[in-house]
Amino acid sequence: MTAATPASADLIVSALVVLGGAFALIGSWGLVRLPSLMERLHGPTKATTLGLGAMLVGSVVWFQLAEGVWTTHELLVSVFLFVTAPISANMIAKVHLHRLRQGEVSEGAGPAGTPGPPPGSADWATHEAPHEGTPGDFAGD
Amino acid sequence: MIAYALAFGFAALGVALALNLWRLFKGPGVADRILALDTMVINVIGIIVLTGIASGSGTSFEAALLLAMVGFVGTVSYAKFLLRGDIIE
Numbered sequence: 001m002t003a004a005t006p007a008s009a010d011l012i013v014s015a016l017v018v019l020g021g022a023f024a025l026i027g028s029w030g031l032v033r034l035p036s037l038m039e040r041l042h043g044p045t046k047a048t049t050l051g052l053g054a055m056l057v058g059s060v061v062w063f064q065l066a067e068g069v070w071t072t073h074e075l076l077v078s079v080f081l082f083v084t085a086p087i088s089a090n091m092i093a094k095v096h097l098h099r100l101r102q103g104e105v106s107e108g109a110g111p112a113g114t115p116g117p118p119p120g121s122a123d124w125a126t127h128e129a130p131h132e133g134t135p136g137d138f139a140g141d
Numbered sequence: 142m143i144a145y146a147l148a149f150g151f152a153a154l155g156v157a158l159a160l161n162l163w164r165l166f167k168g169p170g171v172a173d174r175i176l177a178l179d180t181m182v183i184n185v186i187g188i189i190v191l192t193g194i195a196s197g198s199g200t201s202f203e204a205a206l207l208l209a210m211v212g213f214v215g216t217v218s219y220a221k222f223l224l225r226g227d228i229i230e
Contacts, residue, residue: 021152027157032163
């Protein structure tokens with residue numbers, strides 16, 4: 001920390017860091033507190049987008065106002081996190097649905113209950129090989 | 142003031158990591174444990190970013206970027222293994 005920090009940088013970065021820490025804490029508290037996995041998925045997304053986003057913006061502002069340099073690494077990190085967070089949440093939800101349909105009794109179904117079977121001969125995601133005509137199933141084309 | 146804000150941020154992220162660890166041990170399902178690990182990676186990235194602000198050096202952001210990538214690949218491979226029984230088909 002430099003001694004000649006502008007007061008505005010101090011104020012803005014302090015507010016952003018406190019906001020980010022608070023959102024990270026709230027997200028993890030939701031992960032502990034909420035009753036089923038589909039609801040628990042909801043908590044950490046706040047920690048990812050708002051919490052880490054605020055901290056990364058605070059870091060950009062800090063390095064610009066206090067050190068006088070523009071850093072772009074934070075923007076790279078935030079863009080990467082914003083792109084990947086929905087993908088990993090989708091994968092975790094698919095694992096949850098898959099294990100519910102396999103009859104894993106340890107998992108709570110959540111407010112929506114156990115998912116019904118998909119229409120026709122389709123399937124959500126199983127250990128089986130892809131069905132005939134599934135997009136991406138190049139061997140069956 | 143930034144020193145107090147950073148202290149609050151570190152404390153909040155530490156408590157958040159402890160809560161994630163509790164969820165990691167408690168479960169009850171495998172998906173909960175994957176979600177807890179994913180959230181732990183997010184919180185550790187936050188700690189690295191705050192360390193970068195506290196130390197005033199920009200060298201820690203490569204570590205944050207690497208951790209973001211490795212955490213995402215790890216989560217997706219756990220999920221793919223549970224869904225398909227294989228990671229790369």
